[in-house]
Amino acid sequence: MADVFIVGIGIHPFGRTEGRSGLHQGAFAIRQALDDAGLAWRDMQFGFGGSDSAGNADTVVNEMGLTGLPIINVRNGCATGGSSLIGAWQAIASGQYDVGVAFGFDKHPRGAFNAMPAEYSLPDWYGEAGMMVTTQFFAMKLQRYMAQHGISHAALGRVAQKAFDNGVHAPHAWRRSPVDLDTILSSQMISDPLTKYMFCSPAEGGVALILASEKKARAMGRAAIRIRAAVTRTRPPGSFEVFSPSLSVERGGAPTLLASAAAFEMAGIGPEDIAVAQLQDTESGAEIMHMAENGFCRDGEQEQWLAEGWSRIDGRLPINTDGGCLACGEPIGASGLRQVYENVVQLRGAGGGRQVPGDPRVGYTHVYGAPGISGVTILER
Amino acid sequence: MGQTVDIAEGLFVDAPHPALIGGRHRETGGIVFPCPAGSADHEPVVLPRRGTLWSWTVQRFRPKTPPYAGPEEFTPFALGYVELPGAVIVEAPFTDVAFDELRIGMAMETVLVPLNGKVRTFAFAPVREG
Numbered sequence: 001m002a003d004v005f006i007v008g009i010g011i012h013p014f015g016r017t018e019g020r021s022g023l024h025q026g027a028f029a030i031r032q033a034l035d036d037a038g039l040a041w042r043d044m045q046f047g048f049g050g051s052d053s054a055g056n057a058d059t060v061v062n063e064m065g066l067t068g069l070p071i072i073n074v075r076n077g078c079a080t081g082g083s084s085l086i087g088a089w090q091a092i093a094s095g096q097y098d099v100g101v102a103f104g105f106d107k108h109p110r111g112a113f114n115a116m117p118a119e120y121s122l123p124d125w126y127g128e129a130g131m132m133v134t135t136q137f138f139a140m141k142l143q144r145y146m147a148q149h150g151i152s153h154a155a156l157g158r159v160a161q162k163a164f165d166n167g168v169h170a171p172h173a174w175r176r177s178p179v180d181l182d183t184i185l186s187s188q189m190i191s192d193p194l195t196k197y198m199f200c201s202p203a204e205g206g207v208a209l210i211l212a213s214e215k216k217a218r219a220m221g222r223a224a225i226r227i228r229a230a231v232t233r234t235r236p237p238g239s240f241e242v243f244s245p246s247l248s249v250e251r252g253g254a255p256t257l258l259a260s261a262a263a264f265e266m267a268g269i270g271p272e273d274i275a276v277a278q279l280q281d282t283e284s285g286a287e288i289m290h291m292a293e294n295g296f297c298r299d300g301e302q303e304q305w306l307a308e309g310w311s312r313i314d315g316r317l318p319i320n321t322d323g324g325c326l327a328c329g330e331p332i333g334a335s336g337l338r339q340v341y342e343n344v345v346q347l348r349g350a351g352g353g354r355q356v357p358g359d360p361r362v363g364y365t366h367v368y369g370a371p372g373i374s375g376v377t378i379l380e381r
Numbered sequence: 382m383g384q385t386v387d388i389a390e391g392l393f394v395d396a397p398h399p400a401l402i403g404g405r406h407r408e409t410g411g412i413v414f415p416c417p418a419g420s421a422d423h424e425p426v427v428l429p430r431r432g433t434l435w436s437w438t439v440q441r442f443r444p445k446t447p448p449y450a451g452p453e454e455f456t457p458f459a460l461g462y463v464e465l466p467g468a469v470i471v472e473a474p475f476t477d478v479a480f481d482e483l484r485i486g487m488a489m490e491t492v493l494v495p496l497n498g499k500v501r502t503f504a505f506a507p508v509r510e511g
Contacts, residue, residue, distance in 0.1 A: 190441055249468065
């Protein structure tokens with residue numbers, strides 16, 4: 001496929017913004033991305049956008065201008081941003097367009113996500129009995145992983161501690177104060193073994209990326225950050241996913257294993273080539289498990305990684321350099337694109353206090369969500 | 382005890398030693414729980430009533446209603462998956478167990494418990510011999 005470049009990035013701060021709709025936060029991000037690229041809305045030949053619970057992306061034309069451009073609405077759970085990016089990438093790689101925008105935004109009510117069984121093709125009794133709760137799944141996947149691979153409670157705390165340390169330096173992060181390890185470990189237990197500070201919260205925010213063909217990017221003097229891979233995958237047989245009344249005794253793979261392998265194959269590189277990674281950290285155990293599922297270490301090695309600080313900004317593979325979902329919160333439609341935004345910042349060397357040293361050239365992102373979907377991107381400068 | 386109804390039909394066998402009813406795929410033999418309603422591909426099968434704890438957590442806050450139908454006055458409860466040998470791994474609330482007693486691999490069995498004053502559901506409890 002033809003090369004496609006990310007030539008502009010914009011973000012609306014994550015967290016809570018009273019009085020501003022999710023769509024307006026998306027429009028804010030688009031304006032910032034256009035400014036960054038030196039382009040105007042009328043230059044956009046198309047858009048792919050989405051939100052999970054903040055309305056139709058194509059209505060952003062009310063804010064941005066009635067230029068008649070085509071916008072495709074994407075609603076793909078936690079992979080909404082990744083799917084928008086894939087759509088925009090393919091639209092340019094195919095040769096159909098030269099420049100367009102991928103964007104995502106969201107605005108969720110406070111508290112845990114409240115899902116209804118029927119939305120997931122499940123019987124009502126599953127929710128009535130108290131099992132329609134996403135936090136339970138993350139806790140149970142982690143509980144078994146910790147027992148099988150010798151991960152300690154302290155390691156869970158270190159992931160959260162790192163996230164809040166990194167968030168201090170990310171202007172778009174929601175939580176921007178350090179939290180010490182003891183406070184994290186001894187805070188209120190939410191779903192054993194995970195405490196309050198180890199879970200991300202549903203939040204608000206918006207992200208936009210301007211994509212361009214090589215010809216257009218060169219004409220703009222912006223042919224720097226290239227998309228090497230962008231893939232999503234759903235679950236294979238035998239995977240363990242949220243909202244599962246039963247699991248097969250024949251244990252199998254996971255959507256992240258599929259997405260990661262496909263992305264590395266597409267890019268023609270391996271985990272050892274990655275200089276900075278943003279991995280889905282719905283809770284701190286998810287980051288630990290996703291380190292292995294994405295091929296960056298073997299199961300159980302995370303204990304040493306965290307004890308030695310290897311995933312910190314100055315470590316061998318910095319992970320979640322803007323504090324990830326733990327520090328930024330999770331607006332579903334924007335979360336995956338925030339990871340890509342952060343990697344562009346890092347590859348440009350514009351990370352300020354959170355900049356990964358050593359002139360990083362290759363960045364990796366990974367999102368994961370219900371009902372068993374995973375998205376991976378690889379960018380190269 | 383007042384009149385209670387089961388949380389759904391076809392989930393379990395009501396007997397002195399209750400058991401869950403799964404669905405066996407007619408071609409592959411793979412077993413799922415619950416037995417998919419109206420699926421021609423699955424036939425109901427009574428599952429082993431005992432198994433081993435596969436993973437667990439504790440629900441520390443009251444789930445939102447709807448869909449949760451448990452009592453208004455919430456008491457944290459343990460839940461998890463139990464591997465019913467040779468059949469399927471099933472998720473259910475746990476009963477009659479202290480949180481610090483829970484261990485992956487411990488023996489568990491199927492029981493029927495009240496969810497609230499009106500509804501009866503299934504759960505797993507530790508096997509206590511003797």
